Amino acid sequence: MSESRAARLIEEAAASHKETGHRITVRTAKTPDIPALAGLLVRLKRLNEEFDPLLKVRADVEKQAVTVLEAAVQDPRMLILAGEGTGPDQGKIVGVVRAALRDRVFYTPEVEGVILDIYLLPAFRRKNVGEYLLAETVRHLKELGAGIVTAEFPAQNQIAVRFYAKRGFRPLNSKHAKII
Amino acid sequence: MVEVLPRSRPGTEEGRKSDHELEEARAREAEEETRGLSERAVDLARHFAGKIEVIPKVPVRSLKDFSYWYTPGIAQVSREIHKDPELSFELTGRWNTIAIVTDGSRVLGLGDVGPEAALPVMEGKSLLFKYLGGVDAFPIPIRAKDPGAIIETVQRLEPALGGVNLEDIASPKCFQILDELQRTLAIPVWHDDQLGTAAATVAGLLNALELTGRKIWQTGIVLLGAGAANQATARLLKALKCDMGALTVVDHHGILHSEREDIDELMLRNRWKYELALSTNEARARGSLKEALGGADVLIAASTPEPGLIKPEWISGMAPDPIVFALANPSPEIWPDIAKGAGAAIVATGRSDFPNQVNNSLIFPPVFRGILDAHAKGIPDLLALEAAQELARQAKVKGLTREHILPTMAEEGVFPEIAASVATKAVELGLARAKRSREEFLQLAQARMARPKELARVLMKNGLLPPMPGQEVV
Numbered sequence: 096m097s098e099s100r101a102a103r104l105i106e107e108a109a110a111s112h113k114e115t116g117h118r119i120t121v122r123t124a125k126t127p128d129i130p131a132l133a134g135l136l137v138r139l140k141r142l143n144e145e146f147d148p149l150l151k152v153r154a155d156v157e158k159q160a161v162t163v164l165e166a167a168v169q170d171p172r173m174l175i176l177a178g179e180g181t182g183p184d185q186g187k188i189v190g191v192v193r194a195a196l197r198d199r200v201f202y203t204p205e206v207e208g209v210i211l212d213i214y215l216l217p218a219f220r221r222k223n224v225g226e227y228l229l230a231e232t233v234r235h236l237k238e239l240g241a242g243i244v245t246a247e248f249p250a251q252n253q254i255a256v257r258f259y260a261k262r263g264f265r266p267l268n269s270k271h272a273k274i275i
Numbered sequence: 276m277v278e279v280l281p282r283s284r285p286g287t288e289e290g291r292k293s294d295h296e297l298e299e300a301r302a303r304e305a306e307e308e309t310r311g312l313s314e315r316a317v318d319l320a321r322h323f324a325g326k327i328e329v330i331p332k333v334p335v336r337s338l339k340d341f342s343y344w345y346t347p348g349i350a351q352v353s354r355e356i357h358k359d360p361e362l363s364f365e366l367t368g369r370w371n372t373i374a375i376v377t378d379g380s381r382v383l384g385l386g387d388v389g390p391e392a393a394l395p396v397m398e399g400k401s402l403l404f405k406y407l408g409g410v411d412a413f414p415i416p417i418r419a420k421d422p423g424a425i426i427e428t429v430q431r432l433e434p435a436l437g438g439v440n441l442e443d444i445a446s447p448k449c450f451q452i453l454d455e456l457q458r459t460l461a462i463p464v465w466h467d468d469q470l471g472t473a474a475a476t477v478a479g480l481l482n483a484l485e486l487t488g489r490k491i492w493q494t495g496i497v498l499l500g501a502g503a504a505n506q507a508t509a510r511l512l513k514a515l516k517c518d519m520g521a522l523t524v525v526d527h528h529g530i531l532h533s534e535r536e537d538i539d540e541l542m543l544r545n546r547w548k549y550e551l552a553l554s555t556n557e558a559r560a561r562g563s564l565k566e567a568l569g570g571a572d573v574l575i576a577a578s579t580p581e582p583g584l585i586k587p588e589w590i591s592g593m594a595p596d597p598i599v600f601a602l603a604n605p606s607p608e609i610w611p612d613i614a615k616g617a618g619a620a621i622v623a624t625g626r627s628d629f630p631n632q633v634n635n636s637l638i639f640p641p642v643f644r645g646i647l648d649a650h651a652k653g654i655p656d657l658l659a660l661e662a663a664q665e666l667a668r669q670a671k672v673k674g675l676t677r678e679h680i681l682p683t684m685a686e687e688g689v690f691p692e693i694a695a696s697v698a699t700k701a702v703e704l705g706l707a708r709a710k711r712s713r714e715e716f717l718q719l720a721q722a723r724m725a726r727p728k729e730l731a732r733v734l735m736k737n738g739l740l741p742p743m744p745g746q747e748v749v
Contacts, residue, residue, distance in 0.1 A: 138539060141539065141540075142539040142540075142543075145539065145540055145543050145544075146543075216533065216534055217533045217534070217538050217539070217542065217549070217552070217553055218533040218534070218553060218559075254542075
């Protein structure tokens with residue numbers, strides 16, 4: 096990506112928010128959070144759709160998001176986090192994390208924390224906020240017994256590639272797809 | 276922005292019609308008017324087969340003179356420039372030569388018609404550049420769609436040019452292309468659909484604010500349309516210390532805000548609009564233009580020529596003494612008398628047959644005259660802003676009124692002043708290769724802008740420029 100005016104503006108905006116620190120609080124999600132979290136999850140799925148036609152969202156995506164989250168908040172092997180705004184945005188759900196614990200039967204460390212979905216509303220998508228949300232996710236996964244953390248996202252999502260690479264993540268497995 | 280010939284003004288008969296009927300009748304009239312001009316334009320294009328040509332600017336007494344203009348003498352000029360490429364601005368016509376570059380992807384209101392179909396439009400622009408600004412502008416439509424290919428093509432043309440005018444390139448790729456070329460070239464690159472229109476708009480706005488006793492940082496501004504012109508207007512407003520959080524942008528999906536359904540799509544496909552969504556509308560207001568206009572001081576519409584897009588009752592819902600710029604051509608988003616009837620204090624349009632024409636021709640000829648006279652290395656938004664501010668000042672020479680917030684094209688004395696201010700600002704910003712005083716720049720601009728008109732007059736008089744067909748006997 097070139098150092099275009101847009102990129103500069105975004106960096107400037109990010110810098111101007113730095114001094115305020117993270118403008119969200121992060122906590123484990125509860126059932127009443129589900130409608131708001133589902134809305135954010137759907138936004139993420141629609142964003143994924145932009146990267147690849149194989150990620151075209153289903154017509155019932157909204158219903159699915161609710162169903163998946165309802166099951167997940169009850170599942171001890173799943174982690175659902177809610178990011179809540181502060182100040183004037185107190186009480187407003189502005190971010191979501193969906194992660195799962197997986198056993199690695201052939202490798203060590205034996206428990207993997209997989210970040211399946213992570214989404215922040217754009218106004219909160221500033222450097223420190225995303226970083227904080229990720230750090231909180233990693234902390235929770237570690238507490239749940241994970242010894243390695245991975246993140247799944249569309250291969251074409253260069254923004255995510257850069258976000259994770261900056262924080263020490265590197266490609267591990269590849270998933271290649273074709274319609275049959 | 277097109278010049279439209281004067282037309283009949285609203286009469287008493289029109290007064291009995293409803294606003295809606297009036298709008299439809301006006302739109303039809305505007306269409307018919309354009310149709311008449313269109314037919315004549317095709318006949319004239321066929322007759323003249325091109326609008327510009329290259330003519331010598333040095334005396335040629337005999338072929339012997341070519342020993343200076345060409346070999347063998349010219350080799351030494353070449354050697355000098357080889358030693359110092361910057362001398363190409365002094366020893367050749369590079370300083371006054373620009374390319375008008377387009378890929379033909381958004382020509383006028385025609386859309387993507389391709390480079391060949393863009394050529395007559397670029398020729399016309401070239402004629403305007405010469406006639407109004409004394410600038411030698413070469414029409415260069417290129418066969419490329421990909422922004423990278425367009426960028427590379429222009430980069431490779433740089434050694435021949437003193438500046439570049441990008442024209443009729445679709446949004447959002449026009450932003451990326453302008454950014455990248457401004458960053459990588461050591462000559463000014465301008466996109467007239469963005470900056471020309473925006474600078475004229477901001478000039479008119481500054482005077483309208485003054486007339487209605489407003490300060491820009493306390494003014495609630497609504498932009499309708501988030502294309503090239505209004506995005507550049509937003510940039511200039513930011514440079515003017517306008518409160519961006521209080522700015523509201525509305526497009527065909529409604530009010531732009533950071534939680535709109537399409538926000539992530541914008542992040543990927545139109546980062547400039549995405550950034551606008553994040554930096555404006557701090558209150559995260561939602562809804563349509565109607566909601567956006569409630570209590571607003573200023574509306575700047577640069578959208579689609581759809582009369583009736585803006586309802587008079589929405590204007591009535593604005594703050595007292597509202598300012599309305601309806602800039603779509605040929606039919607403004609709301610006609611001036613309807614806007615005034617609904618309470619607008621000051622109305623501007625893109626048309627020459629109403630007062631307050633926001634016309635990019637007020638800006639691009641003097642801007643290029645100024646930057647070329649300064650042999651400028653670039654043209655940051657601050658220079659566009661300087662042009663806007665000088666244009667606003669110049670409107671005061673003839674006197675500022677609600678019907679005269681901008682000079683008209685007929686106020687010719689205005690343009691060298693803008694050129695001189697732009698050139699002087701370029702020196703101030705350390706962007707000028709040729710450093711002169713404002714007075715010197717003014718004299719240069721006056722002479723260089725007057726010459727093409729004098730040339731045309733003389734050539735027409737002695738028949739070297741042929742008459743218009745049908746008017747052979749004067």
